[in-house]
Amino acid sequence: MSSKLLVPDIGDFEKVEVIEVLVKEGDEVKLNDPVITIESDKSSVEIPSTLEGKIESLNIKVGDKVSKDDLILTVASNNASSKDEKIIPKDTENLIREAEQALKEKENVIQTNKIVTPEKPEIIQVINDGDIDPVETQEWLESLSAVIDKDGNHRAHYLIKELINKAYMQGVNIPYTQNTPYINTIPANEEKKSTGDQNIERRIRSFIRWNAAAMVVRANKKFPELGGHIGTFASAATLYDVGINHFFRAKNNKFGGDLVYFQGHSAPGMYARAYLEGRLNEKQLDNFRQEVKPGGLSSYPHPWLMPNFWQFPTVSMGLGPMLAIYQARYMKYLINRGLIKDEGRKVWAFLGDGEMDEPESLGAIGLAAREKLDNLIFVVNCNLQRLDGPVRGNGKIIQELEGSFRGAGWNVIKVIWGSYWDPLLANDKTGHLVKAMNETVDGEYQAMKARDGAYVREKFFGKFPETRELVSSLSDKDIWRLNRGGHDPHKVFAAYDKATKNIGSPTVVIAKTIKGYGMGKTGESVNTTHQTKKLDIDDLMYYRDRFDVPLTDDQVKNIEYYKPDENSIEIKYLKERRLQLGGFIPERSTFAKPIKAPPKDIFDNMKVSTGEKEMSTTMALVRMLTNLLRDKNVAPRLVPIIPDEARTFGMEGFFQKIGIYAHEGQKYEPEDSAQLSSYREDKKGQVLEEGINEAGAMSSWIAAGTSYTNHDIEMIPIYLFYSMFGFQRIGDLAWAGADSQSRGFLIGATAGRTTLAGEGLQHQDGHSHVLASTIPNCISYDPTFHYELAVIFREGLRRMHEKRENIFYYITTMNENYSHPEMPKDKNCEEGILKGMYKIRDFNKNKKTKIQFLGSGTILREMIKGAEILQNEYQIDSEVWSVTSFNELRKDGMEVERYNLLNPDKEQKKSYVEECLGKTEGPIMAASDYMRINSDQIRPYVEKSFYSLGTDGFGRSDTRKNLRNFFEVDKEHIVAYGLSILSKEQLIASKYATEAMKKFKIDPSKPMPTKL
């Protein structure tokens, strides 16, 4: 029996051209094997087989135009399946399986979250002045306590929720709050106890504290300009210490390792620990912030500068939290795609409370909850201060963060009070202590820690007679010792323990600390703490005594480091802890295997002329990616990332072919399920469809681009965005990506200031290449033709993913349709494309006056047309060069010039620009769809007269023709300016230029476009 394979529903398209036939008669096809590729003017899509068997007849050839239901081929099949069944991505069986799986997971969550009824339930009483019937209130509270006592927290929570629902239904408008009282989330009797030796751990922590402070003070004593921070780590030491001693598991040959984002300003603390671990020596500590000579220690975590130590650049505030969220999401992506094992690895991010004001810090927390990132733990160090002063003087940052995170769906663990508070809270029978805690604002909390116990007694406990009474038997010293949760290793341990066991949501540990903890009167909890980088002798003595560091007064005066003997109990303990946890942290390494670049012939179809067929370079790129998805080495490693623009770029064919990643699969039948490009979400999906979220998409790109080190698997991220919303929008992330040594492609699609015609000022990019040029390891290209793109892209794959160079590629592609010529046969063409320029046309009919044209991107085509006019109408010859990268040409020029200046006695080298243009005839005119500064970059390396045209100024919407006329980069301006240049060079009479301007209606008095 034979079955027919018909063209499926291809949306609104009719008579779409067949550009590839991937099978022949007699072939065996399997389900989902691509059989033909069709291409509209917007996108190209493979049609997969919905049949299995031997192809009997093939009804279609390249160049045919097809519509829905046209016959493609017939198959002698035994188990032909219905067309609809195969095109609709989700079959029922799958749905049921996923639903069952989801149910199982849910059960797990419920089971794991099951609350053990506490031995002694906490009764939280909050006094409310507006209480009209305190007796009734007391009864309700007692009932609640009884429920907690008998049936546990979950039951109590359920009843409260039901009460609220009922009240809503009866019309009571109760404002919703995400906040709990200002006390620890974990009651004292539910705390998991650490198995660590607290005395040894305290001593280790003290040595680290001392050395971290000492290295900053020593560096600044030597060179006061170096700067550095003491107060940040001083406040965070316990938070890190508990993590490093007990929770953060290192990468080794048995385990992939937890990933820890350290707060940038706490770097001295990590160096100080590495010193005790024997990973850094004293000389290196002394070279803190002196990185020019090899061996210095980076001011902050910078993988570029310390590639074997730091993993994540975090110091530009706000990037760390966002990158960590996308890292955790990407980890799940790799697991769900079956590329790495699920080993229960965690991503930890340490953040400042001031840092949480960055929009990026909270901007992606919704995604973290939506994606159920229970592999993610944030630790927010709430020392209540930032650089200038309090984070929320008049409010409470901890409560505010609790509301935001809980509202977004996170598991929130507040660690506010240390163990010394436990008895006081237990004795707070009237609820006045919690009331005081709730009502005291952060400005007051900060001020109290800058004073003394007597002040705290007066200002805090003095608020109510009940609280004053509560501490009546405590001395001022006792009151001063009442510690904050973030400085209490027991409380921190319990919080981390709970965080690591949470299932189904990300966790944030919000810990209250003191900025500059232990720094004494000059540095503790005062507004200037952040920038304190010098401690005088008295402060240092205080610091030593405060933490019992065994140094003599003289040693303190010399600001000596303290390191106990290798055989000391402390060093042994510290090393043993890390041994148990798999190795040292932070540490950066890679064991990823390279990816073999695809053979050159995979791009062969991009080296022949497209003939009559017109296409944009964006579409050529999508075609190329479709080819790449057939390469077995490359295909599984591609990570296409799109911020809701797949349709703009003609990439919707990817939805069906490789699926959109969705951790829950697809729970609905998509509206367009019958279509070839249906919106298919899949747990194993390959495309990261990020929604309108360039910062998130870039964070995903960085996660994938550093996969080779963080997950030991080389991946190829390719992030396509509207070029204007690239570097300009997420420049700081691009810089962090470069620092992280991310490898991958950034594609600035729909690029150019006159090429994206209708979109206007905020869309038309005339400077992304200028911005790309600011990043040292970014290689950027602005190709015009499909074969240029293919050569560049393949070389990118080879250099980054086969040779593992720590560079990344930025390539602009356009949406202007035109035909693409065959790749020139010249053997140097490929080399020229990669170096940045090659000669594409020689107009030499007249054998006299000449000009050199350097064109880039789509403006190259205007130049070729202009050169034709000059040859035919003005008898001016020219050579036209395709410049694929002014940025690359400049890099080469700079390097050669530097070499020549440094080696005046040696044979002088030639820049590549000079090699190309040195022996040519006539002046040079360069133009691109970018600002003149783009092409001006090579001016110093050209000895001839050099002129630039470009699109300086604000873009605006209009037709391409009008825009190019406005910015003076169309063929008419190229002719007129060309003639004017030749007259200025006294090679022709000026009248030719003036006449041309008249002819082309060019008004010499028109203001400069930058002023319009």
Ligand SMILES: Cc1ncc(C[n+]2csc(CCOP(=O)(O)OP(=O)(O)O)c2C)c(N)n1
């Ligand atoms: C994007 C960005 N803006 C500004 C700074 C400068 N800066 C460094 S630390 C800091 C204050 C940090 O306060 P917080 O986040 O509360 O951290 P803490 O030191 O208090 O732990 C500022 C403003 C920066 N590093 N990054």
Ligand SMILES: [Mg+2]
């Ligand atoms: Mg802070």
